[in-house]
Amino acid sequence: xxxxxxxxxxxxxxxxxxxxxxxxAMIYVIPGDPASVALGPRATPEMIQALRSxxxxxxxxxxxxxxxxxxxxxxxxxxxxxxxxxxxxxxFEQLPYTLAxxxxxxxxSVLLGIPLGCIAAVRRGGFVDRVIGILxxxxxxxxxxxxxxxxxxxxxxALQWLPAIGAGEPGNLASQLKHLALPxxxxxxxxxxxxxxxxRASMLETLEASHIxxxxxxxxxxxxxxxxxxxxIAILPTVTLLGVGIGNxxxxxxxxxxxxxxxxxxxxxxxxxxxxxxxxxxxxxLVTTVFFVVVNALADILIGALDPRVRTSLN
Amino acid sequence: MSEQVLIDRPSRQRxxxxxxxxxxxxxxxxxxxxxxxxxxxxxxxxxxDVLTSYSPTKLAPAERFAPASLQHLLGTDHLGRDLFSRxxxxxxxxxxxxxxxTGLSLIGGxxxxxxxGYGPRWLDNLMLLLFDAIKSFPTVMLALTLVTLxxxxxxxxxxxxxxxxxxxxxxxxxxxxxxxxxxxxxxxxRSMGASTARILTIHILPNVIGPIxxxxxxxxxxxxxxxxxxxxxxxxxxxPLPSWGAILNDGFVNIRDSYWIVVAGGxxxxxxxxxxxxxxxxxxxxxxxxxxxxx
Amino acid sequence: xxxxDVKDLSVDFATEAGTLQALRKVSLKVPANRIVGVVGxxxxxxxxxxxxxxxxxxxxxxVTAGQILxxxxxxxxxxxxxxxxxLRGQRIATVFQDPxxxxxxVLSVGKQMRDIQYRSGRSRKEKDALxxxxxxxxxxxxxxxxLAQFPHEFSGGMKQRIAIAxxxxxxxxxxxxxxxxxxxxxxxEVAIIELLKDLQKQIGCSVLFISHHLGVIAELCDxxxxxxxxxxxxxxxxxxxFHNPRHPYTKKLLACDPARLARREPRLPTIPGTLPDLRNRxxxxxxxxxxxxxxxxxxxxxxxxxxxxxxxxxxxHTDETAGAAA
Numbered sequence: 027x028x029x030x031x032x033x034x035x036x037x038x039x040x041x042x043x044x045x046x047x048x049x050x051a052m053i054y055v056i057p058g059d060p061a062s063v064a065l066g067p068r069a070t071p072e073m074i075q076a077l078r079s080x081x082x083x084x085x086x087x088x089x090x091x092x093x094x095x096x097x098x099x100x101x102x103x104x105x106x107x108x109x110x111x112x113x114x115x116x117x118f119e120q121l122p123y124t125l126a127x128x129x130x131x132x133x134x135s136v137l138l139g140i141p142l143g144c145i146a147a148v149r150r151g152g153f154v155d156r157v158i159g160i161l162x163x164x165x166x167x168x169x170x171x172x173x174x175x176x177x178x179x180x181x182x183x184a185l186q187w188l189p190a191i192g193a194g195e196p197g198n199l200a201s202q203l204k205h206l207a208l209p210x211x212x213x214x215x216x217x218x219x220x221x222x223x224x225x226r227a228s229m230l231e232t233l234e235a236s237h238i239x240x241x242x243x244x245x246x247x248x249x250x251x252x253x254x255x256x257x258x259i260a261i262l263p264t265v266t267l268l269g270v271g272i273g274n275x276x277x278x279x280x281x282x283x284x285x286x287x288x289x290x291x292x293x294x295x296x297x298x299x300x301x302x303x304x305x306x307x308x309x310x311x312l313v314t315t316v317f318f319v320v321v322n323a324l325a326d327i328l329i330g331a332l333d334p335r336v337r338t339s340l341n
Numbered sequence: 342m343s344e345q346v347l348i349d350r351p352s353r354q355r356x357x358x359x360x361x362x363x364x365x366x367x368x369x370x371x372x373x374x375x376x377x378x379x380x381x382x383x384x385x386x387x388x389x390d391v392l393t394s395y396s397p398t399k400l401a402p403a404e405r406f407a408p409a410s411l412q413h414l415l416g417t418d419h420l421g422r423d424l425f426s427r428x429x430x431x432x433x434x435x436x437x438x439x440x441x442x443t444g445l446s447l448i449g450g451x452x453x454x455x456x457x458g459y460g461p462r463w464l465d466n467l468m469l470l471l472f473d474a475i476k477s478f479p480t481v482m483l484a485l486t487l488v489t490l491x492x493x494x495x496x497x498x499x500x501x502x503x504x505x506x507x508x509x510x511x512x513x514x515x516x517x518x519x520x521x522x523x524x525x526x527x528x529x530x531r532s533m534g535a536s537t538a539r540i541l542t543i544h545i546l547p548n549v550i551g552p553i554x555x556x557x558x559x560x561x562x563x564x565x566x567x568x569x570x571x572x573x574x575x576x577x578x579x580x581p582l583p584s585w586g587a588i589l590n591d592g593f594v595n596i597r598d599s600y601w602i603v604v605a606g607g608x609x610x611x612x613x614x615x616x617x618x619x620x621x622x623x624x625x626x627x628x629x630x631x632x633x634x635x636x
Numbered sequence: 637x638x639x640x641d642v643k644d645l646s647v648d649f650a651t652e653a654g655t656l657q658a659l660r661k662v663s664l665k666v667p668a669n670r671i672v673g674v675v676g677x678x679x680x681x682x683x684x685x686x687x688x689x690x691x692x693x694x695x696x697x698x699v700t701a702g703q704i705l706x707x708x709x710x711x712x713x714x715x716x717x718x719x720x721x722x723l724r725g726q727r728i729a730t731v732f733q734d735p736x737x738x739x740x741x742v743l744s745v746g747k748q749m750r751d752i753q754y755r756s757g758r759s760r761k762e763k764d765a766l767x768x769x770x771x772x773x774x775x776x777x778x779x780x781x782x783l784a785q786f787p788h789e790f791s792g793g794m795k796q797r798i799a800i801a802x803x804x805x806x807x808x809x810x811x812x813x814x815x816x817x818x819x820x821x822x823x824x825e826v827a828i829i830e831l832l833k834d835l836q837k838q839i840g841c842s843v844l845f846i847s848h849h850l851g852v853i854a855e856l857c858d859x860x861x862x863x864x865x866x867x868x869x870x871x872x873x874x875x876x877x878f879h880n881p882r883h884p885y886t887k888k889l890l891a892c893d894p895a896r897l898a899r900r901e902p903r904l905p906t907i908p909g910t911l912p913d914l915r916n917r918x919x920x921x922x923x924x925x926x927x928x929x930x931x932x933x934x935x936x937x938x939x940x941x942x943x944x945x946x947x948x949x950x951x952x953h954t955d956e957t958a959g960a961a962a
Contacts, residue, residue: 044474052486160371167618169566171573172607175593179603183596236737242692243732244725244752244802248717254751258742277481281570285593295482296574299489307489311482318477334786335741 031327038319045315046098049308050091103309113309116294121313123193123290126202127282128275130210132268135217140261142218143225147260148252150230158226162219171281174212178285181208191287209282213275220271221264229260262333269325273318365627372623378616382609386432395423397430397583406599415605418591424605427583432609434584438495439564442502443557449503450510450553455541457511458518465515472508480505480567481574488576498577502564510553517549555628559621562614569610585610638708639810639842640666640689645702645713647681647688647866656915658684659866660922661702663940666810671836671843673857673874675850675889679911681866682846686812688713689844690730691720707809725752729803733815735796739787745798746783752805770801773838774831793824800831804839811836811843817852829856850893854878859946862886865911865922872947882941882949882957884927921952929953 078084082093097104103113146158165173182190194202232238233256241251280292287293291310298306330336366372385392395413401421409416415424457468478486484501491497521527527544535544571577572586573593580587585606592602647659659681666672674682687693689704691712704712706723715723724730732738740748749767750760758766764783771779774797787795796816803811813832817825829852836843847853853860854874861871862883870883881887888907909926912918921938924930938952951957 040470041473041477044470045477048471048474049478049486052490163371163618163622164615167562167614168611169570169614171570172589172610175589175596175603176607179596179600183600236732236734237740239692240730240732240738240799241740241751242724243690243730245721245723246725246751246754247721250751250754255740255743259740262742273477273479276479280479280481280485281573284574292481295485299485299576302489304489307486311478311486314479314482315477318479322477333742335788 030330034323034326038323042316042319043095045319046095046312047091049311049315050094098312103312104305106303106306113305114313116306117291117310117313120289120291120294120310123288124276124279124283124292126193126206127210127213127279127288127290128272130206131214131217131275131278134211134214135221135268136264138214139218139221140225140257140264143222144229144252144257144260146222146226147229147233155226158222162222165215165219166223168216170213170216170278171285173215174209174278174282174285177208177212193288193290205286205288209286209288212285213278213282216278217268217271217275220267224263224267225257225260228263229256232256232259235259262329265325265329265332269322269328272321276314276318362624362627366620366623369623369626371619372627375616375619375621375623378612379620382432382613382616383436385429386436389426389429389433392429393423393426395426397422397427398581406595408599408601416599416601418588418602419595419599424588424602427588428585428605428609431583431585431588432613434578434582435565435568435609435613438498438502438568439561442499442564442568443506443561445499446503446506446510446560447553447557449507451514451546451550453507454511454514454549455518455545458515459522459537459541459545468511468515472512475504475508481570484567484571484576485574488571493571493576493579495578498568498571501571502567505567506557506560506564510557513553513556514549517552518545521545521548551628555621555625558624559618561621562617565610565613565617637668638665639668639706640664640844641703641705641708642685642689643703643705645685645688645704646700647684647693648698648700649694650696650698651915654915657866657917658697658914659688660917662863662866662868664861664868664871666842666844667859668809668842669836669840670858671833671845671856673853673860674844674846674863675848675853675860676863677848677911679865680863682863683814684866685863686730686814686844686846689812690724690728691715691717722755725808726755726806727808728810728812729806729808730812730814731796731799731803731816733818735792735799735816735819738799739795741787744784744786745790749783749802749805752802756806766805767801770805771798773804773835774798774801776801793820793827796820796824796828797831800828800835804835804841807839807841809841811841813843813845815846815848818847818849825852832856850890862889865917866914867922867950869923869951870947870949872944876944876947880947880958882943882947882954883923883951884929884953884957885923886949887957888926921950929956 082090085093101114103117105112106116142158142162146155149155178190181187188208189205192205194205233252238251238256241255246255276292279290280296282288283290283293284296291314295307295310298304298310366376389397399422401417401423404413404417404421405419407413407417407421413423413425415428417423418427453468457465475483480501483504484497487501488497491500521544527540530540530544568577569584569586569589572584573590574586575590578584578587588606589603589610590606592599592604592606596603642662642664645659645662646657649656649658662681662685664672664674674685676682684693684697687697688699689712693699699713702713706712706728710719710723712720712723739745743751746764746767749770750763753763753766756763767783768779771782776782776794776797782790787798790798796819800816816832817828820828832843832845833856845853845857857874859872860874860877862869862877862885864885870877870881870886877886878890881890885907892906907926912922912925918924918935919937920935921927921930924934927934933952938950940948940950941954942948943954949957
């Protein structure tokens with residue numbers, strides 16, 4: 027198990043490294059000089075030259091890359107152009123808000139998606155199954171930012187059930203949860219559809235298995251067979267699905283943070299763009315990429331922990 | 342003469358096949374609904390100039406923030422522009438980008454997938470690693486980084502979509518190519534000295550292209566969503582060009598007083614994504630039920 | 637006393653190609669404390685018979701006629717879901733063919749054994765103690781420790797022992813064993829057969845043992861039932877049937893058993909012809925198309941001819957089949 031976990035993390039590090047090369051290459055290849063972008067159109071050539079050498083942009087490309095790579099490994103993502111604060115501090119300040127948002131979205135999607143998928147599987151072919159099926163496709167299809175804006179319009183502006191702006195008072199959990207409800211639902215609702223569909227499919231597959239027949243032959247109740255014996259197996263792929271979907275959720279989080287004016291990485295990057303605060307952008311992108319890769323690795327490891335079959339085959 | 346027959350038969354069969362597929366789509370309620378939505382969206386984009394006499398970009402300060410009425414079916418925005426007209430013309434841009442970007446991604450995915458699948462092992466591994474790395478950037482983060490450097494433009498949207506879609510397509514093409522590489526008819530062609538280019542285009546490509554086309558058609562709503570999303574953030578289509586995302590942004594700023602702008606921007610996005618998705622789902626079930634397993 | 641008494645049971649399945657009669661007028665008795673074998677080719681209706689007894693017929697299956705009397709009183713055909721569940725696993729237990737897939741892969745063996753005892757009202761500790769005792773009976777070494785393990789951590793033979801332990805946990809009066817040794821290799825098969833024989837004596841239950849392996853049936857069973865195309869063509873004591881088979885199908889089946897061949901044949905004998913189409917059963921005897929004795933009378937339904945108090949064959953020509961064993 028441990029060896030597997032280490033191997034999986036090793037693969038993650040390689041992927042992050044390649045992603046960093048690509049990020050760097052993108053910045054380098056794309057026309058537009060980070061220094062002049064940062065300083066804006068009114069900068070004099072001297073100012074640009076000074077910033078270029080401060081940012082190390084006058085060095086040969088491979089030196090630039092290794093400087094970028096190894097300082098990133100040490101946790102040094104550069105400093106904010108204007109305030110001079112370390113980028114990593116700025117990013118980490120915002121990270122918890124985004125993490126809370128994503129955790130909320132996962133909660134919604136799991137709490138609604140698993141029961142819906144289960145009901146659809148049990149009522150296979152019936153009216154309820156068809157309705158759940160169509161709704162699942164629909165919520166997957168509609169982009170999350172449209173859902174975010176419409177839910178803002180309906181629940182916050184028109185009905186005024188929930189607050190529209192911000193992340194809630196610091197230290198006040200109830201207020202924070204209230205502020206979390208709408209944006210996390212907007213992100214999570216599409217995943218309700220994904221999870222419901224997947225749980226339905228794997229549930230139907232599991233119910234055909236011969237150990238389910240055994241359980242029936244031992245007189246266990248249908249309820250226990252469905253919700254304990256079959257569901258335990260049918261929900262396992264959810265972990266993988268969510269692991270892969272985490273990147274998608276980060277994307278949705280950017281929109282949700284902007285629409286609901288919540289602090290967070292997405293809002294940070296968006297605002298950094300409008301003031302051309304370019305190190306913040308690359309820093310935040312790098313952090314989210316690492317986050318994505320780590321979560322993916324964790325999902326694989328978690329599957330190992332949840333599924334005894336995988337667990338043993340790894341030992 | 343014989344050539345005539347050879348060409349004629351398959352094409353007649355093809356027409357018959359399209360008819361069959363169409364009938365099967367229409368038999369499914371969801372497929373019929375999806376097809377109807379798609380037809381409406383496409384026709385209203387194509388005939389935008391016929392359907393409305395208002396210009397999508399002309400400012401009319403006197404008519405700012407007019408709610409929906411008979412004159413302005415969806416109302417007007419903060420600059421007095423007719424929203425119905427903007428929605429129809431925005432459809433042109435959305436569909437053009439969706440088709441263009443999907444086409445480009447397909448070409449890219451097919452070429453890279455064939456190379457990875459047919460080329461040497463090390464190249465295959467390297468490309469897989471690159472695909473994984475690209476996938477590890479959240480789409481919007483990738484877009485934000487790109488746009489920081491290039492500035493907002495249609496081109497930036499196009500690049501983002503292609504970057505996001507190519508790895509997925511290439512992976513599928515690669516897997517299929519790997520399987521076909523050792524298939525009998527390919528081995529036979531190879532042993533008879535067929536060139537690599539010939540093997541790829543004659544023997545492999547026709548066999549891998551079917552599933553990927555269906556998948557690509559299912560990605561069209563995703564591309565529509567990316568364009569609208571980036572335009573909403575002000576990173577895509579530049580004003581004053583009409584875009585559904587841009588309308589949403591105009592409406593979002595004024596959401597408390599003029600709700601209809603947001604409604605006008607969101608509805609076409611919802612109808613388009615739903616239509617294409619329902620149609621795509623039905624198409625997939627009709628053409629290739631095996632693909633369903635991939636979820 | 638008779639534990640299981642099936643009378644004239646018929647089962648139909650609705651399929652796209654029409655109604656398929658999977659069982660026709662099947663009668664059999666399982667007396668208390670006896671092991672009764674059921675033998676027949678695949679597709680002869682053995683599994684349908686078990687599922688009908690357990691009340692686990694697929695949704696398109698239906699009992700059209702007959703009774704299944706259990707312990708002399710309840711007719712299982714008319715028992716509702718709750719009543720049936722109260723019997724399954726408690727009074728009627730089953731061991732299935734595939735030991736690899738028969739246990740839930742994500743629940744520990746101990747948890748699955750506790751769940752079977754959910755009606756017992758025992759405490760968790762008592763349940764585990766009983767499970768351990770039962771695992772020891774089926775000769776699983778170190779049972780206390782292995783209770784926490786998952787099915788895939790056991791070998792195929794061990795899994796089948798665990799399945800047997802689970803089946804006998806509630807001391808049922810009837811154990812149905814559906815080809816429990818088919819998926820195992822020969823040495824394991826012998827061990828499982830010995831174990832079943834032992835436990836049956838200890839616990840004092842009856843066993844309905846399904847197999848297509850004649851040698852196993854001869855070794856283990858007191859009585860046996862021969863099935864062909866959804867009908868019981870012959871039943872009687874194992875001795876009667878092996879030494880004095882009276883149905884032409886039974887004769888041919890015994891003649892084809894490689895273990896009983898007098899000398900090494902270059903090619904194994906087979907019964908010529910194929911199973912009849914169950915959607916479109918022949919009028920009269922099911923075996924007529926493959927039978928050398930078939931004549932006009934065979935196109936009417938043959939009677940269950942009693943040859944002795946326990947020996948019955950469904951054939952018109954039992955007089956001609958007497959004597960000369962195959």
